[in-house]
Amino acid sequence: MRVTKRELKPDGRGELSLIPETLDDLWHLKHILEAGDFVYATTQRRVERATDRLRPEKGEKKTVRLGIRVERVEFHKFANRLRIKGVIEEGLETAVGSYHTLNIEPGVELSVTKIWKEHQLRRVEEAERATTQPKVIILTIEEGDAAAGIVRQYGVDEIFYIRVGSGKEAGGGRRDFFGEVLSMLKNALRQFPVDVIIVAGPGFTKEDFLSFVKEKEPELAAKIRIESVSSIGLSGFREVLKRGVIEEVCREERIAKEVRLIEKLMEEISKEGLAAYGDAAVKAALSYGAVNKLLVCDERLRDADKESVETLLKEAERQGGEVVIFSTEFEPGEMLKALGGIAALLRFKIE
Numbered sequence: 001m002r003v004t005k006r007e008l009k010p011d012g013r014g015e016l017s018l019i020p021e022t023l024d025d026l027w028h029l030k031h032i033l034e035a036g037d038f039v040y041a042t043t044q045r046r047v048e049r050a051t052d053r054l055r056p057e058k059g060e061k062k063t064v065r066l067g068i069r070v071e072r073v074e075f076h077k078f079a080n081r082l083r084i085k086g087v088i089e090e091g092l093e094t095a096v097g098s099y100h101t102l103n104i105e106p107g108v109e110l111s112v113t114k115i116w117k118e119h120q121l122r123r124v125e126e127a128e129r130a131t132t133q134p135k136v137i138i139l140t141i142e143e144g145d146a147a148a149g150i151v152r153q154y155g156v157d158e159i160f161y162i163r164v165g166s167g168k169e170a171g172g173g174r175r176d177f178f179g180e181v182l183s184m185l186k187n188a189l190r191q192f193p194v195d196v197i198i199v200a201g202p203g204f205t206k207e208d209f210l211s212f213v214k215e216k217e218p219e220l221a222a223k224i225r226i227e228s229v230s231s232i233g234l235s236g237f238r239e240v241l242k243r244g245v246i247e248e249v250c251r252e253e254r255i256a257k258e259v260r261l262i263e264k265l266m267e268e269i270s271k272e273g274l275a276a277y278g279d280a281a282v283k284a285a286l287s288y289g290a291v292n293k294l295l296v297c298d299e300r301l302r303d304a305d306k307e308s309v310e311t312l313l314k315e316a317e318r319q320g321g322e323v324v325i326f327s328t329e330f331e332p333g334e335m336l337k338a339l340g341g342i343a344a345l346l347r348f349k350i351e
Contacts (some may be wrong), residue, residue: 002126030075066091134195134253140232258332277343297341
C-alpha cells in the first residue's frame with residue numbers, strides 16, 4: 001500500500017489518499033472502510049445524454065471521478081477487486097443522489113475522508129510495511145501428494161494440488177512426480193514471483209525433492225527452505241503459519257537485504273563511487289535523476305522533519321528508484337543512522 005496524501009487533524013478527522021498495490025492491500029481496505037465514509041476515485045459511469053424526449057438517452061460509459069458515501073464494501077479475491085457501493089455526492093451533477101459502485105483494483109488510487117480510528121491507521125501502516133516484506137510460497141509434499149499456496153496477509157491461498165496414483169511415485173515414477181511438482185511450481189512462480197519457497201512435509205520426501213530441484217534448477221533451489229510438518233495441504237499450511245516460520249523468514253530476508261545494501265553503500269563510499277549520504281547529497285543526486293536505491297532509516301519517518309524526507313521518497317519513486325526502509329532495531333539500520341539516516345546508491349556518479 002502506498003499513501004500519497006495524508007491530511008489528518010488531531011482528532012483523527014481527515015483524508016488519506018491510498019494506492020493499493022496487491023490483493024492483500026484490497027483485503028486491508030475491506031477492514032478499513034465502513035458505512036458513512038466518503039470515498040473519491042476514478043471510475044466508469046454511463047453518462048446520460050439530454051434529448052427532447054421525456055427520458056434522457058443512455059450514453060456511452062466514460063471515465064469520471066466521483067465521490068460516494070459508502071454503504072457497503074465487498075472483497076472479491078478471485079476477481080482481484082474491491083467493490084465499494086454507495087450514493088454519489090460529488091462528481092457528475094446529473095448523477096448526484098444515485099447509486100454507484102467503485103471497482104478498486106491494484107494500482108487504482110482512492111481518497112478516503114472519515115474520522116480515522118487508531119486501529120485503522122495502524123492497519124494502513126501495516127500495509128505500508130508489508131510492501132517491503134518478502135513474498136513466500138509454501139509447498140507441502142509427501143509421497144505422491146503435493147499442495148502449494150501463496151502466503152497472503154489473510155492466510156494462504158492454494159495455487160495447485162497434485163496427487164499421483166498408487167505406486168507411481170516409486171522408482172522412476174517418483175522422479176516423474178517430482179518433475180510434475182517442479183513444473184507446476186515454476187508455472188506458479190510466473191504468476192506469483194516470490195523471494196522464498198518453504199518446502200514442508202512429514203518424512204524425507206521434502207529433502208529428496210530439494211535434491212531433485214538442485215539437480216534441475218539450482219537457482220530456484222537457492223530460494224528453498226525446508227521445514228517439517230505432520231501433514232500437507234491446508235492443515236500443513238496452517239502448521240507452518242502457527243510455528244511463526246513466515247515471520248522468521250521475513251525477518252531473516254529483510255536483515256539479509258539490509259546487510260547487502262549497507263555493505264554495498266560502504267564499499268561505494270570508501271572508493272568515492274556510486275553513493276551519496278546525508279540530506280543535501282541525496283537531494284542533489286535526485287536533482288540529477290541519479291538515484292537507483294534510496295535507503296532511509298525508519299526513525300527519519302517519525303521525526304519532526306519527516307515531511308521533507310517523505311518528499312525525497314516520493315521523488316525517488318517518481319524517477320523509478322527503489323525505496324528501502326531500514327529498521328534501526330538491527331545493525332544495518334544503526335549504520336545508516338550514523339550516516340544521517342538517509343543515503344542512496346546511484347545509477348551514475350555525480351560531482
